Every structure is written in structure tokens, then in C-alpha cells.
Amino acid sequence: MDVAHEAGVSTMTVSRALKAPDLVQEQSRERIIAAIAKLGYVPNQAAATLASARSQVIGVLVPSLTNAVFIETLSGIRDYLSEAGYQFLIGETGYSREKEAQLISTYLAHAPAGFLLSSSDQHEILKKHAAMRHIPAVRMFDLGKSNEDFSVGFSQIKAGYTIARHLIDHGYKRPAFLAAQMDPRMLKRREGFRKALQEAGIVADIEVLLPDPTTVGMGAQLLRKVLESWPDCDAVFCCNDDLALGALFECQRRGLDVPGRMAIAGFNDLSWAACATPSITTIITPRYEIGYKAAEMLIDQLRGKAIPKGRLDLGFELAVREST
Amino acid sequence: MDVAHEAGVSTMTVSRALKAPDLVQEQSRERIIAAIAKLGYVPNQAAATLASARSQVIGVLVPSLTNAVFIETLSGIRDYLSEAGYQFLIGETGYSREKEAQLISTYLAHAPAGFLLSSSDQHEILKKHAAMRHIPAVRMFDLGKSNEDFSVGFSQIKAGYTIARHLIDHGYKRPAFLAAQMDPRMLKRREGFRKALQEAGIVADIEVLLPDPTTVGMGAQLLRKVLESWPDCDAVFCCNDDLALGALFECQRRGLDVPGRMAIAGFNDLSWAACATPSITTIITPRYEIGYKAAEMLIDQLRGKAIPKGRLDLGFELAVREST
DNA sequence: CTGAAAGCGCTTACAG
């Protein structure tokens, strides 16, 4: 190592000056810092990873990169991890458990320090490796069933329930459930939604679920389907604000008053929800915080801090606006 | 290496079976594959990187993760790179050259095989390392001035010019330029926009540029400013469809007919542009293709393929819709 | 087609 030679110390001292400066005499440290600057030295992470058997890389797996929801979660992850000195490898699972397992395998080759996942339960492969090589994982978005593993999110069931209760309380008699992009979280929102309707004695028969990705155009399409099949429908809960925006545009195109003829509720509070005309009632979800807190929980584990508990419920908030 | 022992060959043969199967006898290869499956072997990338002095990781630096534009570019990058067997480290530069240079330094420690950047010109640090360690880089979104370095994108100036010509040709007399998020690409669109107005003998005096990030709410705000200061304005070009959507909502809120009283043009063709009411005239940009082609150009360089030229102009398309 | 030797640049674990 040229830096060691330049500073007149051993490579060990250079290594220590970088990782644990307190253990190095100030004079040595200063000479090392000067040498690093002079030579433009950049430490070789691969060597560090090989020697220490762990890296500063976190494997992050999200369902989709084209969904604004997950992007904000990535921002939260990035903010915490970059502060903590970690990099991350981002993988897109396409909402598939198999794809997620496959990406975990690939990433394992990089000796990641940990994983941030979005599956609703643990993978066998990770259980095996987590036990073997102590690679911790935190799951995001939904809450685990128990405190057995680590998860950060909110109750998708409660969120669906809350929207339905809101619509019922405002006198809507025939609310629809509209969704695209089959995924377990969406199904849980649906579960909560149906539960509230049933409790209120309303038949939960109006729903359209499409497997395709969520887009604004899809929202317009879903609204058309509902109007065709259930002309008496007076409110729609769209599983994502993309769909809600499309539904709003379709109502405008047909001259249907919102919320007079058709109420619209969305989910996530994406950037247009608050300033649409009319503004869109939605559930504000803690997407950024989920990423930030999940990263924090993971790093705390890596650093051996005591973790109070395995589940962190960040909650959500109903934003009542003009569209309902 | 346990796999070598299990298969009764040397570690070298295992290595070859993985990287260059053609060089290994079929029998050996089969035994090695069986041993890998049996033992659940995952190759250690850090060791491979250290030994070969290069990794399968590409450093990708985009201005922002919260902008849908760059996300689609990441999708293109991912599709090409994952097919080619590479991973990528994503960094967010916040539209700052300094931050980009700093991230390059950090990533250099991972011995990346190459870089995909979004700055408008090369960094000193990279020039130094690219020369030293042969780390190639491809720049995305805008086109380089010369064929000296590699870039994939389209002409931002022409795009701005095209929108302005369209507005002029449709008889608008007082078009405004609205933008947020100062960045060099936006300034080039402005340059083209002003040029077209000047050629048509129109004074290009109506513009509002804010440094803050682009959001839908910001679009509404920009439209209010324009109406206050230039009540005779009859058309707005919003530098991004987020802004255009906000401007449309603000017009709806004020009861201004679009395009009768106010024409609105956007940029990028984000998902709502085509299905808004009215649908929004915009420039369709090849975001996904930029990522895909930039990745391809980078990998081709890494594999020593002859690259026809340094600049790849992917063009753009004007989508004329109801809002103008 | 295959293998023995050397080494990539760090860190661990020890000794002082």
C-alpha cells in the first residue's frame, strides 16, 4: 500500500486510521490523511469484503420501480443508509416471490450486510443464509404476523377498512373496490374494505380487479367497467392514486359530477391528490418513513443494538378532501 | 473450495465451468453443476473482484429518484444490465455536479466495471480513473458536444424549439415558459423555446423559473404567477408533465377553458398526459430507451466491441393533443 | 482440457 509507505507506517495503521481513528495516534493519523490526499487513494472494497467476510452493501428488493410509492421508500432508505455509510443494490421483484428469491441468491454473492425486502413473509433461502452467515433482513410495507421477524409498515387491512367506513359515513350506498396489479397488500386492503361494508349491511359486490400494472389510463378503464356493469354505483375506492386520477379524468370526460354523481377515493396521497380539481380523498401512507425506519432497524441489528421489537407500525392517515 | 472437492476437480476448473463453460469437458461440468446444487454454493463476488481487479457492478448516477423520468431510464438500464449479468449501484446526485463527483469517488471503491452518468460533461476524477483503470462511462439524456466521449439522449434544444413552433403555428401569441428544478437540460429546452419565438418575431418575455423540485402543486402555483403578471398570456409550456398537470388543475379550478382561454403543453409524456381531460400536448421522450441503449453502449465497450460512434441521438416526438 | 502457484488488497487475531 503506497499510502502506508508515504506516511511511514504499516498498512495496519492506515486501515485503522480509516475504520477506527481513535486507536491511532494523532500524528500518524495526520500523516496518513495527507498521504491519502496526495496519492488520491481509494480503498478497495472488494478486498475489505473478502477479508472481513462482510460488505457495506445492503440488498434492497422492491416490487416495482415504476410505482412512485416504492420510489419514495427508496429515498428513505437511501437517506438513512448513505448517512450510515452503506451502499445499496436495488432489485425489482415484479411482485413475484420467485423473482425475489432469485434476486436474493444473486445478491448473496456480494456478501451483503443485510436485506430490505418487500415480500410478506420470509424466504427459505434467506432463513438458511441468515442463520448461516448472520445476514439480517427487514420486511417493508406490511406488518408481520408475529414478532418473529422484523417488519416496518402499517396495517393494510385497517387502511382499507378506514376508507370504506369514511364512504359509508358520508352516505354512499354502493361503493366499488377498484384495483390493478395483484399483490398481497392490495388484497389485504380489499379484505378491510369488504369487512367495513359487511358490518354496515352493504353488499360488497362491486369490484374490478385487473392483474396489469397500475396506470392512470387503467383508472379510466376501470371506471368505465364499473359504470357499465353497476350503473347505481355512487363511489369508488381506487387502490392507488394513479387509478383515482384516471377515474377522475373519466368522470370529467363524461360530465359526471365528482362527488355529486360519483365519489372517488384513492390511496397513498401521491403528489396530485391534494391539488386535483376536485382534490382527491386518500390515505396518506408513510412511504418515506417506512424506508427510513426499515433501514434504521436493519443497521441497528448490524451494529448489535438492542431492538425493542420486531414490528414497527407507522400507521396512516385519512385525508378527507373534495372528491368524497 | 468445497465444490471442487465434491466434484473431484481443481478450483480452477470450477471457476472455468462458471465463467467459460466451453473450456471444460462436459463430464466435469456436469459433476461441478451437481456439486454446486448439492452444496448451495454461491460464488464470492468480492474475491472475484479482488483477483480480477474488476467487478460486475455498474455505477449509475441519476439526478433524482423522485422524478418519474429517471425511474423509467433506470428500468431500461436494469433490463439491459440484468440480461448481461451485471448489477448496479444507484446514486442520486440531486442535480449537483459536486455530489456526482463525490458519488463517483465512493463508487470507485467498489471497482465498478463502468459508469452511467447524467452530468452534461465529463468529470475530472473520472477522466483520471478512466485513463488509469480503464473504467468507461456513458452519459445519458443530453448529447455530448463532440464524439470525444459517449452519450445517449436527444437534443434538448430541438425539443424546446419544437414545442414553441407548435404553439406559434397554432396561433398562440403570448406563450410562457414555465419550469422548476434548475438543471442544464431544462435551460437548453428554454434556449430552443426562445429561439423559435424570436424567429417568429414574438417577444419571449413570459417565463417563471423556480429552483425547487418539480411537483404537480408547483404547476398550479406557476400558472397563478403567470396569470397575475401577464394576464394576456394564452399558452404555457411546462418543462415537465407534472407541472402541466398542476397547471391544468389550476385552470379547471378557475374555470378557464383549456385550450380556449389557455393552452397547455408539457414534456415527457408521463402516464396521465394522454388521458387527462383535456389530454395534454407533450413531447414524448425516449426515457426507457436512453437507459437501455446507454447500458448497451457501456457493455459493448467493456466487451471490446467496436462502437460505431460516441453519440447516439434517440430523438423525440411531438404528441399533439387536446390541450393546445 | 486441466492444475499448481502466486497474488489481488485488505482485515483478523495476535504479540508487543
Next chain:
DNA sequence: CTGAAAGCGCTTACAG
């Protein structure tokens, strides 16, 4: 507070 030795698990470069 510092350093010499050994080794992490691969690949390179060579020899056969």
C-alpha cells in the same frame, strides 16, 4: 498505540 503474519476465495498466467 503499532506491526508482522496469515488468510479471505477467487483469477491470472503459466505449464503441461
